[in-house]
Amino acid sequence: MTQRTSTSEWPCPIAKAVDELGDGWTLLIMRDAFRGARRFDDFHRSLGIGRNILTERLRVLVDRGLLSKRPYSDHPPRYEYRLTDKGREVWPVLASMAAWSDQWLNGPEGPPVVYRHQACGHDMHAEVVCSECREPVDVRAMRARRGPGFPSGLDDPWLP
Amino acid sequence: MTQRTSTSEWPCPIAKAVDELGDGWTLLIMRDAFRGARRFDDFHRSLGIGRNILTERLRVLVDRGLLSKRPYSDHPPRYEYRLTDKGREVWPVLASMAAWSDQWLNGPEGPPVVYRHQACGHDMHAEVVCSECREPVDVRAMRARRGPGFPSGLDDPWLP
Numbered sequence: 001m002t003q004r005t006s007t008s009e010w011p012c013p014i015a016k017a018v019d020e021l022g023d024g025w026t027l028l029i030m031r032d033a034f035r036g037a038r039r040f041d042d043f044h045r046s047l048g049i050g051r052n053i054l055t056e057r058l059r060v061l062v063d064r065g066l067l068s069k070r071p072y073s074d075h076p077p078r079y080e081y082r083l084t085d086k087g088r089e090v091w092p093v094l095a096s097m098a099a100w101s102d103q104w105l106n107g108p109e110g111p112p113v114v115y116r117h118q119a120c121g122h123d124m125h126a127e128v129v130c131s132e133c134r135e136p137v138d139v140r141a142m143r144a145r146r147g148p149g150f151p152s153g154l155d156d157p158w159l160p
Numbered sequence: 161m162t163q164r165t166s167t168s169e170w171p172c173p174i175a176k177a178v179d180e181l182g183d184g185w186t187l188l189i190m191r192d193a194f195r196g197a198r199r200f201d202d203f204h205r206s207l208g209i210g211r212n213i214l215t216e217r218l219r220v221l222v223d224r225g226l227l228s229k230r231p232y233s234d235h236p237p238r239y240e241y242r243l244t245d246k247g248r249e250v251w252p253v254l255a256s257m258a259a260w261s262d263q264w265l266n267g268p269e270g271p272p273v274v275y276r277h278q279a280c281g282h283d284m285h286a287e288v289v290c291s292e293c294r295e296p297v298d299v300r301a302m303r304a305r306r307g308p309g310f311p312s313g314l315d316d317p318w319l320p
Binding site: 005020098118124 | 194
């Protein structure tokens with residue numbers, strides 16, 4: 001996937017996000033950052049991927065501003081990775097994936113993980129709602145149109 | 161990414177979802193299905209990917225039950241791909257990606273696409289909220305613990 005076409009310039013918010021997040025290891029590195037991983041070896045132990053792949057993915061996440069890298073040791077030089085605001089706001093995406101997963105992918109024994117929202121004190125799952133009416137979003141009730149950032153002169157058969 | 165480690169058996173809802181959705185082309189194929197694409201050539205024209213890659217990704221999406229495949233022509237044999245319930249419920253994940261994208265990836269000209277929620281009649285973005293208190297989820301207020309589907313005897317340093 002590192003070699004695939006960049007979709008960052010496509011005039012579509014989903015395609016832009018896919019360019020930054022649409023990679024399995026990247027999503028799992030972010031998951032681990034949300035779980036508390038900070039050091040290279042935390043991610044390496046958890047994911048069991050090659051060090052070169054992990055190094056590359058972490059570098060891209062730092063370059064794009066989802067993680068920040070800062071030294072925690074000078075001798076030897078060692079770094080830890082912290083979520084930035086941009087990175088922290090990926091959590092709702094992963095939380096919605098977790099909710100879909102619990103709906104569709106669990107075995108009969110039930111969910112492997114239970115999430116509690118400490119702010120309200122309840123076990124919960126994520127729901128994705130409309131910012132205006134607060135009802136769950138259903139794609140059949142959505143309509144998309146070109147916005148101010150859509151390039152003029154470009155055709156898109158699906159966008160009025 | 162087709163060759164990567166399967167994470168479908170990891171005891172984590174995010175890892176399970178990543179196994180089904182954590183691939184750039186897969187997410188973009190789903191995006192196009194939500195936009196109205198049904199036929200192979202719809203997807204092919206929109207995405208500009210190789211026919212072999214598209215064929216493989218569509219096959220996996222059908223195998224996993226996110227799309228259904230049915231004939232629309234016998235001579236020559238031609239098929240269309242429709243969202244299943246499982247596939248349609250991926251929309252909240254993509255909608256939350258679009259909201260993150262609009263927050264962090266737009267240029268000064270603004271969003272390329274505007275979404276309207278026909279059910280309430282307003283332009284909107286997706287928000288990810290707690291199923292119990294309806295407040296937006298913030299990872300700093302979340303706690304995860306082992307659920308009934310977590311394999312006994314398995315260690316996870318991040319899960320009590």
